[in-house]
Amino acid sequence: MNLLIRLIITTILVVIIAHFLPGISVQDYTSALWVALALGLLNAFLKPVLVLLTLPATIFTLGLFLLVINAVVILVGDYFVDGFAVDGFWNAFVFSILLSLGQSVMNGIFISEK
Numbered sequence: 001m002n003l004l005i006r007l008i009i010t011t012i013l014v015v016i017i018a019h020f021l022p023g024i025s026v027q028d029y030t031s032a033l034w035v036a037l038a039l040g041l042l043n044a045f046l047k048p049v050l051v052l053l054t055l056p057a058t059i060f061t062l063g064l065f066l067l068v069i070n071a072v073v074i075l076v077g078d079y080f081v082d083g084f085a086v087d088g089f090w091n092a093f094v095f096s097i098l099l100s101l102g103q104s105v106m107n108g109i110f111i112s113e114k
Contacts, residue, residue, distance in 0.1 A: 007037070009107060010040070011036040013099055014036060035081050035084045039074070039077050047075065067096065071094065
């Protein structure tokens with residue numbers, strides 16, 4: 001049940017952030033749902049590989065390079081989802097920060113940890 005709630009939260013946040021952030025566009029709610037699914041899968045499978053491959057850079061920057069990895073994951077999601085468009089790296093960077101912050105707040109409110 002928590003997975004479904006997280007998916008809905010991410011979908012809603014993608015729509016809201018795309019509405020207010022120039023350079024990010026989502027065609028419709030179905031595309032936002034596909035973006036949420038794609039980001040979930042990319043975070044589960046691609047992100048750990050990227051983190052492992054860039055471990056020296058992550059250690060050298062005291063973890064700030066993880067923000068770059070998040071932006072790269074957003075750009076890869078843009079490549080795979082047709083109704084989702086990101087205009088560049090910096091838009092993906094800001095989008096990933098806003099999405100991470102929004103997910104942290106909303107998951108803290110709606111997800112019960114038992």
